[in-house]
Amino acid sequence: MRVRILVSLKASVLDPQGQAVRNALHTLGYKAVEDVRQGKVFEVDLAGLSRDEAARLVPEIAHKVLANPIIETYAWEILEE
Amino acid sequence: MRVRILVSLKASVLDPQGQAVRNALHTLGYKAVEDVRQGKVFEVDLAGLSRDEAARLVPEIAHKVLANPIIETYAWEILEE
Amino acid sequence: MKFGVVVFPGSNCDFDTVHALREVIGRPTEILWHKDHDLRGADCVVLPGGFSYGDYLRSGAIARFSPLMQEVREFAEKGGLVLGICNGFQVLLELGLLPGAMLRNKGLKFLCRFVTVRVENAGTRFTNAGRKGQVLRMPIAHFDGNYYADPAVLEDIERNGRIVFRYCDPDGRLTDEANVNGSLHAIAGLTNARGNVMGMMPHPERASEAILGSTDGRIVFESLLRAIAS
Amino acid sequence: MIDPNILSRHNLTPEEYDLIVRLVGREPNLTELGIFSAMWSEHCSYKSSKIHLKKLPTGGKNVVQGPGENAGIIDIGDGRVVVFKIESHNHPSFIEPFQGAATGVGGILRDIFTMGARPIALMDSLRFGPLENPRNRSIMDGVVAGISAYGNAIGVPTVGGEVYFGEVYSLNPLVNVFCLGLADKDKIFYARTEDAGNAVLYVGAKTGRDGIHGASMASQEFGEDTETKRPNVQVGDPFKEKLLLEACLEVMDRHLIVGIQDMGAAGLTCSTTEMPAKSGRGVEIDLGLVPQREAGMTPDEIMLSESQERMLIACKPERVEEVQAAFAKWDLDAVAIGRVTGDGRLRCRFHGEIVVDVPVSAVVDLCPMYKRPYEAPEAAPRPTETGRYPLPADWNGTLKRLLASSTIAEKEWIYRQYDHMVQTNTAHLPGAGAAVLRIKGSSKGLVMTLDGNGLYAHLDPRTGGMIAVAEACRNLACVGARPVGVTNCLNFGNPEKPEVMGQFKEVVEGISEACRTFEIPVTGGNVSFYNDTEGVSIYPTPVLGIVGLLDDMAKAVTPGFKAEGEAIILLGETRDELGGTEYLKVIHGREEGAPPGLDLERERAVQETCLEAVGLGLVRSAHDPSEGGLAVCAAECAFHGPGGIGFAIDLQGGHRPDVLLFAESQSRILVTSKQEDIAKVLDLAKERGVPAAVIGRTGGASLKFSLEGRTLIDLPAAEAKTIWMNAIPEYFKISGETENGR
Numbered sequence A, B: 001m002r003v004r005i006l007v008s009l010k011a012s013v014l015d016p017q018g019q020a021v022r023n024a025l026h027t028l029g030y031k032a033v034e035d036v037r038q039g040k041v042f043e044v045d046l047a048g049l050s051r052d053e054a055a056r057l058v059p060e061i062a063h064k065v066l067a068n069p070i071i072e073t074y075a076w077e078i079l080e081e
Numbered sequence C: 001m002k003f004g005v006v007v008f009p010g011s012n013c014d015f016d017t018v019h020a021l022r023e024v025i026g027r028p029t030e031i032l033w034h035k036d037h038d039l040r041g042a043d044c045v046v047l048p049g050g051f052s053y054g055d056y057l058r059s060g061a062i063a064r065f066s067p068l069m070q071e072v073r074e075f076a077e078k079g080g081l082v083l084g085i086c087n088g089f090q091v092l093l094e095l096g097l098l099p100g101a102m103l104r105n106k107g108l109k110f111l112c113r114f115v116t117v118r119v120e121n122a123g124t125r126f127t128n129a130g131r132k133g134q135v136l137r138m139p140i141a142h143f144d145g146n147y148y149a150d151p152a153v154l155e156d157i158e159r160n161g162r163i164v165f166r167y168c169d170p171d172g173r174l175t176d177e178a179n180v181n182g183s184l185h186a187i188a189g190l191t192n193a194r195g196n197v198m199g200m201m202p203h204p205e206r207a208s209e210a211i212l213g214s215t216d217g218r219i220v221f222e223s224l225l226r227a228i229a230s
Numbered sequence D: 001m002i003d004p005n006i007l008s009r010h011n012l013t014p015e016e017y018d019l020i021v022r023l024v025g026r027e028p029n030l031t032e033l034g035i036f037s038a039m040w041s042e043h044c045s046y047k048s049s050k051i052h053l054k055k056l057p058t059g060g061k062n063v064v065q066g067p068g069e070n071a072g073i074i075d076i077g078d079g080r081v082v083v084f085k086i087e088s089h090n091h092p093s094f095i096e097p098f099q100g101a102a103t104g105v106g107g108i109l110r111d112i113f114t115m116g117a118r119p120i121a122l123m124d125s126l127r128f129g130p131l132e133n134p135r136n137r138s139i140m141d142g143v144v145a146g147i148s149a150y151g152n153a154i155g156v157p158t159v160g161g162e163v164y165f166g167e168v169y170s171l172n173p174l175v176n177v178f179c180l181g182l183a184d185k186d187k188i189f190y191a192r193t194e195d196a197g198n199a200v201l202y203v204g205a206k207t208g209r210d211g212i213h214g215a216s217m218a219s220q221e222f223g224e225d226t227e228t229k230r231p232n233v234q235v236g237d238p239f240k241e242k243l244l245l246e247a248c249l250e251v252m253d254r255h256l257i258v259g260i261q262d263m264g265a266a267g268l269t270c271s272t273t274e275m276p277a278k279s280g281r282g283v284e285i286d287l288g289l290v291p292q293r294e295a296g297m298t299p300d301e302i303m304l305s306e307s308q309e310r311m312l313i314a315c316k317p318e319r320v321e322e323v324q325a326a327f328a329k330w331d332l333d334a335v336a337i338g339r340v341t342g343d344g345r346l347r348c349r350f351h352g353e354i355v356v357d358v359p360v361s362a363v364v365d366l367c368p369m370y371k372r373p374y375e376a377p378e379a380a381p382r383p384t385e386t387g388r389y390p391l392p393a394d395w396n397g398t399l400k401r402l403l404a405s406s407t408i409a410e411k412e413w414i415y416r417q418y419d420h421m422v423q424t425n426t427a428h429l430p431g432a433g434a435a436v437l438r439i440k441g442s443s444k445g446l447v448m449t450l451d452g453n454g455l456y457a458h459l460d461p462r463t464g465g466m467i468a469v470a471e472a473c474r475n476l477a478c479v480g481a482r483p484v485g486v487t488n489c490l491n492f493g494n495p496e497k498p499e500v501m502g503q504f505k506e507v508v509e510g511i512s513e514a515c516r517t518f519e520i521p522v523t524g525g526n527v528s529f530y531n532d533t534e535g536v537s538i539y540p541t542p543v544l545g546i547v548g549l550l551d552d553m554a555k556a557v558t559p560g561f562k563a564e565g566e567a568i569i570l571l572g573e574t575r576d577e578l579g580g581t582e583y584l585k586v587i588h589g590r591e592e593g594a595p596p597g598l599d600l601e602r603e604r605a606v607q608e609t610c611l612e613a614v615g616l617g618l619v620r621s622a623h624d625p626s627e628g629g630l631a632v633c634a635a636e637c638a639f640h641g642p643g644g645i646g647f648a649i650d651l652q653g654g655h656r657p658d659v660l661l662f663a664e665s666q667s668r669i670l671v672t673s674k675q676e677d678i679a680k681v682l683d684l685a686k687e688r689g690v691p692a693a694v695i696g697r698t699g700g701a702s703l704k705f706s707l708e709g710r711t712l713i714d715l716p717a718a719e720a721k722t723i724w725m726n727a728i729p730e731y732f733k734i735s736g737e738t739e740n741g742r
């Protein structure tokens, strides 16, 4: 099974990278771009797990390892069974 | 409109960060994890664009700015109209 | 003969480079502002190390859009000499003036230390004051110096003598351990096909005075002086 | 409306509240209360520490600025000054190691460049719990990465530092960061508004809901609920700070401004009260004009936000446009948010309404000072009776275990992550002893070091404070430099506990006495109290930052052995004192006894001997025994030499072998000299009444210690070096284990 986990900064936390990207896009004339937030994505291959097992495992590793719960949140989805 | 752009390393390029995450998960006993690939995600707010305009603009900025085509590929989707 | 050192927001080896060129090498050196459109008559443009635009997004990725880079590109296309050091090398890659890309160091940590590199080609305008096989001691300081290029590109640059420096041990041997950041083919520096643009990860400006522990970096600057003189 | 609940949330006592009511002349509103709460917090007001800090010597002919400003300033001649200071970021680094440490670096940098100096060096002093525990590894990994991320990006080299490991720091890591800048003497700036009518400009990052109540958080103990009480963590943006640095130095260089203050702890509140207070003026600002990152921020959120990378500037009204243009060049906004007034009040408007109207002097100067009860620490235990500890059977093995102890092992894993060479002034690479920087355009050099042994201070606070000063000065003497100024960071537990206050008083008095003996002024520092978690206080941990000057860079000495066949001379003597040593801790599992004694006059004599010998060119290498004693000191000299030159040292009896090898007796320096210079060095020592003897010679490929001819230790230098080099990396070998996806 392949899952995708998106990790992003909490809304109130400063995102200097996203800001820099937005400014660069503005400089290049892409004025339609109002805001950019940058995060991380993990694509994880899991072996021999049921859907339910994955639904227990993924939040656990996301919380414990992939995201820094103090400043980040995560979301996940199954890409392939 | 809010779009999400996922940027990931091409399959042919070694991903040392993904490897490190996988190793860390193994050390912690998550043996079900077979492989991890790490990438970047951008959530971009666009103002005053139609769907079609967005469909022209987003690939352009993804190709030109957000991804380095030598090592990376991208995919995108509309999150909110 | 005159050098020009480009200052991007976030450059931080700009003044070190200017110091080396003016005070150590003793040549007039202009400071080139990234928002300008003027190379001020420089015979050689140096893109210095640092964290241009914070290195956000990717190292060197945003700096390449600076107004002055248009001039630098035209200058290079006309055969002008361009040297990119560390972040400057990364900018040249992003700009497409040199092939390939940088990945994160194999140890996934920022790495600051002296390394030894071997001169692979002493016929370039950046190394003609050195000898082929000569081992130079210079510092590196980077997070993303793990050079990557497609096999076809690697074959091309190998075949055409475009690899200028490779990471080696102090005796000039290529070992896994000496290849500190994991670069393909241990590449520490390379030129474009025409030989007028070079990027290198080690910092020659940090190895130009005995008090800093090495003067090997001067070879790069002195080679440029010779190249321009001839 | 203000009930006890609100007060306790603001960390104010009922008595303090009554005083506030009197000073303001009415009940304060919540925003005003927040202002007092932040500025009267321990962190900002020094209300528990000030009466003791007064004892520190602060004067001297080269002191341009002592305590009381963002940083201290010392004249180094040739029209130049050095500006330096140390700050703690302990609490934020525990909550979020990476960002906490990163913003600690950002904060101390601003303290330096806000005074008109270009920062040229950083150093860090760190304390972590034992690395066997993955949690401690992950904290250390994050802290080091955070310092590295910020310092490297902004382009200020981290040239040195120190780190100790101990169980007491497991739940309370310490992160102290030192910064030094260089300025022209005629271009120093202070936190002043000067005259009424001047404009007040806000520059740098936008204000968000970051770290609100950070100052009062650093003034409270951590309990189990800390995890949930976390305020919004500040995220550092070194790129923005780099722009701010360049733009600020530019407007200062052109004399476009009259005063400037960074916004660190207590943010806009601190700068809008301290700047006018120092000029005897007031300030009126419109909070609606403050650039905001988030919608719907309230006045107290705007006033108390600790968003990073911001500055407040005062300038003459006719200069506003020029200042704005200078910032625009660096892609920064400089927004006029108000003006200086003559009435001594801070007045803030928000959507046309006055939401704050308080006298600035009340906020800044009238916080009650406390003489908190203190309990003298128990008399230092008598010198440990060495006989209680069994003698190790295996001396080689004992040295190996010490070399592998995290506190002693090589710290390359840390400093390789720091760009320690940018700015091309670093003349001695990190690794041993003090950092040495050349000054471009001058033959002089700057030498600096951080020192502080918390275990010594725990066992005997006064001696611990003195030793920290003595050892730091000794590190400079080994290079050949004389100290010119001191800054210090005092990390302690809860000052409301009389035993903590007792430790504090003793440590400060010890530091004070030592600084008087060495005739060096203390130009500033920082106090971090409330380093307690779940009721347990850390060891009292003073960290001394001492800056020295070398008249001639060419004469600077390094610790590494230089050649085979040179004489190894010990200046000073080893005494029967094993209390508080790393040897007792690692080999016998005890943290006890009295720390080594310190005779300040002897210390001075030893340092003078070394300085003079270095000045005369008689010394080839110099290093002082500290943790691990003479054995570890000699081993380090071998490791730092070229190609692993070994040595043979023959010890003379009088004490047990473990004392001779591992005691941490103070006032000792191990130097090497050419054979023909031995007599001259010994004479210099004799003139000052310093015991000195040739104890061995360099050469061979082994580390050899014998006792009156009988071999104790014989270890291949290469093997020993590998153990010492690999100890810390081993803990982090599983790459990415502590990456936290970063």
Ligand SMILES: Nc1ncnc2c1ncn2[C@@H]1O[C@H](COP(=O)(O)OP(=O)(O)O)[C@@H](O)[C@H]1O
Binding pocket: D043, D044, D046, D053, D056, D066, D067, D068, D069, D070, D071, D072, D111, D264, D265, D488, D489, D490, D522, D523, D524, D525, D526, D527
């Ligand atoms: N341990 C100390 N020794 C001497 N002076 C100190 C000490 N701690 C703080 N100070 C001085 O007290 C003043 C206030 O310190 P601090 O609040 O850290 O300054 P700021 O936060 O404004 O940078 C500073 O001038 C500082 O140098």
Ligand SMILES: [Mg+2]
Binding pocket: D070, D111, D262, D264
């Ligand atoms: Mg300050």
